[in-house]
Amino acid sequence: xxxxxxxxxxxxxxxxxxxxxxxxxxxxxxxxxxxxxxxxxxxxxxxxxxxxxxxxxxxxxxxxxxxxxxxxxxxxxxxxxxxxxxxxxxxxxxxxxxxxxxxxxxxxxxxxxxxxxxxxxxxxxxxxxxxxxxxxxxxxxxxxxxxxxxxxxxxxxxxxxxxxxxxxxxxxxxxxxxxxxxxxxxxxxxxxxxxxxxxxxxxxxxxxxxxxxxxxxxxxxxxxxxxxxxxxxxxxxxxxxxxxxxxxxxxxxxxxxxxxxxxxxxxxxxxxxxxxxxxxxxxxxxxxxxxxxxxxxxxxxxxxxxxxxxxxxxxxxxxxxxxxxx
Numbered sequence: 652x653x654x655x656x657x658x659x660x661x662x663x664x665x666x667x668x669x670x671x672x673x674x675x676x677x678x679x680x681x682x683x684x685x686x687x688x689x690x691x692x693x694x695x696x697x698x699x700x701x702x703x704x705x706x707x708x709x710x711x712x713x714x715x716x717x718x719x720x721x722x723x724x725x726x727x728x729x730x731x732x733x734x735x736x737x738x739x740x741x742x743x744x745x746x747x748x749x750x751x752x753x754x755x756x757x758x759x760x761x762x763x764x765x766x767x768x769x770x771x772x773x774x775x776x777x778x779x780x781x782x783x784x785x786x787x788x789x790x791x792x793x794x795x796x797x798x799x800x801x802x803x804x805x806x807x808x809x810x811x812x813x814x815x816x817x818x819x820x821x822x823x824x825x826x827x828x829x830x831x832x833x834x835x836x837x838x839x840x841x842x843x844x845x846x847x848x849x850x851x852x853x854x855x856x857x858x859x860x861x862x863x864x865x866x867x868x869x870x871x872x873x874x875x876x877x878x879x880x881x882x883x884x885x886x887x888x889x890x891x892x893x894x895x896x897x898x899x900x901x902x903x904x905x906x907x908x909x910x911x912x913x914x915x916x917x918x919x920x921x922x923x924x925x926x927x928x929x930x931x932x933x934x935x936x937x938x939x940x941x942x943x944x945x946x947x948x949x950x951x952x953x954x955x956x957x958x959x960x961x962x963x964x965x966x967x968x969x970x971x972x973x974x975x976x977x
Contacts (some may be wrong), residue, residue, distance in 0.1 A: 715916065721758040722947040723920040724898065725750070725772065726793065726936040729871065729880025730926060733937055734796045748775040748916075754940035755947045758916045772922060773912025781868050784821035784911045789871040789890055789926055846958045870925040883928055891925040893933040898941055905933065919948055 701814035715721055727734045735754035743749050747765035749757045756775060762954055765774065781792040873890060877883040892911035895903045898921045908914060911924050921941070925933045935941070 653902045670905045715758055715760055715766060715918075716769050717760050717763055719758075719760060719766075721916060721918040722944055723756045723758060723916055723918070723922065724754050724936045724940050724944040725756050725775070725922040725924070726754050726940055727789075727796070728923050728925040728927065728934060729789075729791075729881070730877035730884070730886075731887055733934075733940075735940065736775075736779065737794065737796055739775075748778070750775070754936055755928070755943045756916070757947070758918075768915060770916045771912060772914040772916065776912060784890070784892070784924055785907045786890060787873045789924065790868050791871070792868045877926075877928075886928040888926040889929055891923075891927055891933045893923050893925070895921040895935060897921075898935075898944055905935075907933075919944065 700764055725736065727736075735752060736750050738750060740746070740749050740751055740896070743757070745761060747759055747761045747770070749759070758770055760770055763769075777820060779792075779795040781790065782795045783790040794917075871888060871890070874887050877886050877888050879885075890918040892908050892914065893905045894914050895905055897903050897915055897919045899919055914922060920942075921935050923933050927933060
């Protein structure tokens with residue numbers, strides 16, 4: 652029976668494809684596709700790694716972007732006593748994260764390196780020498796705290812000399828100079844001859860004024876006892892880091908994280924870093940701090956200063972007027 656044209660075509664194709672010549676050829680196209688797939692895969696991995704390590708492009712689109720200004724609030728709650736970070740304001744025109752000591756943090760990324768997902772609490776904490784917050788320990792020098800001192804720490808001593816009263820009767824004189832907790836007194840005799848035999852008093856005063864004391868660093872380690880005089884004195888404390896997405900949202904819930912430094916800033920955010928016993932609810936920043944945050948967020952916290960008389964400075968805010976004498 653004669654073959655159909657289709658059968659003949661299939662037969663010829665089968666004979667050609669199965670021939671020794673075809674079987675001996677290298678499948679170049681197949682290998683080329685494999686190489687292309689490998690190259691594209693490696694390229695995507697390298698690009699993703701670069702973007703992860705250099706998130707500048709993402710920082711230009713993820714809030715807060717460069718030039719954005721937000722305000723948040725951050726406090727420490729140490730065994731039931733709240734304290735704010737002291738001012739780190741040196742040059743706000745170049746600083747991305749600034750606090751003036753009232754618990755309010757100004758988030759104002761000056762570069763893409765501080766914008767987007769890089770706008771984190773850890774960058775603010777890094778601006779304080781000796782301050783360290785880990786999931787297991789808080790190292791807190793007294794100099795890093797604002798008005799409220801941390802329990803168990805000694806306030807930083809002043810390095811400004813205080814000169815007491817000086818009186819002279821005949822050739823007798825007494826000069827008192829105090830630096831920190833060190834007091835040096837040089838007394839002369841009525842004859843004046845003994846004073847001349849000693850070194851000049853000015854050099855003694857100079858040596859005294861150069862002595863400074865270093866503020867101690869208090870460490871709060873997990874499982875350590877709260878210091879005496881605190882609300883939770885004697886109880887074992889543990890490091891906690893909690894934030895609330897918005898201070899003025901009634902339904903904002905506390906969110907706990909293990910690493911405080913990783914907390915990404917948000918507008919009107921509340922942050923509390925605590926050292927508290929297990930089972931203790933970590934409180935929000937107190938009402939004074941929240942009020943200061945509200946003033947900063949609404950622009951009502953702007954202050955003006957005037958100098959009147961001899962050394963009296965008056966600062967006026969929209970909320971209250973405070974007069975301090977210097």
